[in-house]
Amino acid sequence: MSKLRIGIVGTGKIFENAHAPAWLSSPHVEVTAVSDVYRPAAETQAKRFGTDRVYTDYMEMLEREKLDAIDICAPNVLHSEIAVAALERGIHVFCEKPDAVDAAGAERMADAAARSGKLLMVMRNNRFSPQAQFLKRYIESGAMGDIYSARAVWLRRRGIPGRGGWFTTKAMSGGGPLIDLGVHMIDVAIWLMGSPKPVAVSGAAYTKFADSKLTSAAPRRGATAGGVFDVEDLAAGFIRFDNGATMQIEFSWASNIEEDVSKLVELRGTRAGAMLRNRDLKLVTEIEGAICDIVPQFPKDDTLTQWRNIHHFIDCLIGEADPISTPETGVDMIRILSAIYESAATGAEVRLDEAEQG
Structure with a gap:
C-alpha cells in the first residue's frame, strides 16, 4: 500500500x-x-x-x-x-x-x-486520553445513569499567549480563551454526555488583563508589546440541551485565583458522578449505602492526545476506523461559542433551536 x-x-x-x-x-x-x-x-x-x-x-x-x-x-x-x-x-x-x-x-x-x-x-484530542476513553465506556454501560448536569472549566492565573499576535486579535482568532481553551472542554463534555443538541445559551465575557505584563504563556509568532488585544480574557456561560441537561462553563487566560484549574470536566448522573481533570479521573457513587470515591488506575502513558487524534484520522483514511466525530459536531460547537459571545454582548439568552427552525 x-x-x-x-x-x-x-x-x-x-x-x-x-x-x-x-x-x-x-x-x-x-x-x-x-x-x-x-x-x-x-x-x-x-x-x-x-x-x-x-x-x-x-x-x-x-x-x-x-x-x-x-x-x-x-x-x-x-x-x-x-x-x-x-x-x-x-x-x-x-x-x-x-x-x-x-x-x-x-x-x-x-x-x-x-x-x-x-x-x-x-482536532478533538481530549477525547483520546485513556481516562476519557474509559469514562466514555463507563457511561455507555449505564453505570452513571442519566447525566443531567455538567461543568467544563479551564482557568489560568496568567496565561495570555502573547499580546499583538493573532491569538489576541479577534479578526484573526475569533475570540480569546473561550474559542482557544473552551472549545476543547465543551467538546469532550458534550461527547461524554452522549452528544445532546444545544438549544439555548447565555454567557458573559470580560477583558481585564489586556495591559498586564504578567502573561506567562509563551508568546506566539507575531506577538508585539503594545499590540492588539481585543478579545476576552475570561468567559463564563450556561448551556441548555434538548434532553434537559445543562452545562456550566468558565475559561480564562488570566484570573486572580489561587491556582490554575486545567482541563476540568465534571459530570453528574443519577447513578454516579465523574470528575476528569487533565489525566486524573475520579468516580463518585453509592455502594451498599455509602458514598464512595473510586479512582481508576491507568498505566503511565505520556503519548500526546494530539498524536492519538491524528493517528485516528490516518486510521480512518486507510479504512481501519470510523470517525469519532463528524463535521456536524463542529457546526454545533461553533454555534455554541458564537451564541455565548452574542449573549455576552446583548445580555440576553440566545435560543439555538429557534434559529434552527428559522
Whole structure:
C-alpha cells in the first residue's frame, strides 16, 4: 500500500510540537509539501520530513501538489477557507481547532465535505486520553445513569499567549480563551454526555488583563508589546440541551485565583458522578449505602492526545476506523461559542433551536 501524501498549512508551535511528531511517527504517511506565509519556518519544518517542496501560498500548494490530505494549523480565521478549498479539490482535511470563527464558516466546511465525499476531521484530542476513553465506556454501560448536569472549566492565573499576535486579535482568532481553551472542554463534555443538541445559551465575557505584563504563556509568532488585544480574557456561560441537561462553563487566560484549574470536566448522573481533570479521573457513587470515591488506575502513558487524534484520522483514511466525530459536531460547537459571545454582548439568552427552525 502506497503512503498517503500529506501537505501542511501553517507551521507554528502547535504544528511543531504536537502535529509534526504524530505525522513523523506514522508508517502510513509522508509529508510531501509544507506551506507557511513565513518561508523560513516552512523550510525548517520541511527539513524534518525530508522534503524541499515549500510554499508561502497554500493555494499554490493545493494546485501543484498531488495530495491525499492536508493538515491545517493556520490562524483560526483561515480554517474554513483552507478546508473548503482543499475539499473542493478532492483532498481530505485534518484541521486544528476551532473548526471556524463563526457558524457560517463551519457550515461551509460541513457542506464541502458532504459534496466531496472526503473526510473532514477537526482536532478533538481530549477525547483520546485513556481516562476519557474509559469514562466514555463507563457511561455507555449505564453505570452513571442519566447525566443531567455538567461543568467544563479551564482557568489560568496568567496565561495570555502573547499580546499583538493573532491569538489576541479577534479578526484573526475569533475570540480569546473561550474559542482557544473552551472549545476543547465543551467538546469532550458534550461527547461524554452522549452528544445532546444545544438549544439555548447565555454567557458573559470580560477583558481585564489586556495591559498586564504578567502573561506567562509563551508568546506566539507575531506577538508585539503594545499590540492588539481585543478579545476576552475570561468567559463564563450556561448551556441548555434538548434532553434537559445543562452545562456550566468558565475559561480564562488570566484570573486572580489561587491556582490554575486545567482541563476540568465534571459530570453528574443519577447513578454516579465523574470528575476528569487533565489525566486524573475520579468516580463518585453509592455502594451498599455509602458514598464512595473510586479512582481508576491507568498505566503511565505520556503519548500526546494530539498524536492519538491524528493517528485516528490516518486510521480512518486507510479504512481501519470510523470517525469519532463528524463535521456536524463542529457546526454545533461553533454555534455554541458564537451564541455565548452574542449573549455576552446583548445580555440576553440566545435560543439555538429557534434559529434552527428559522
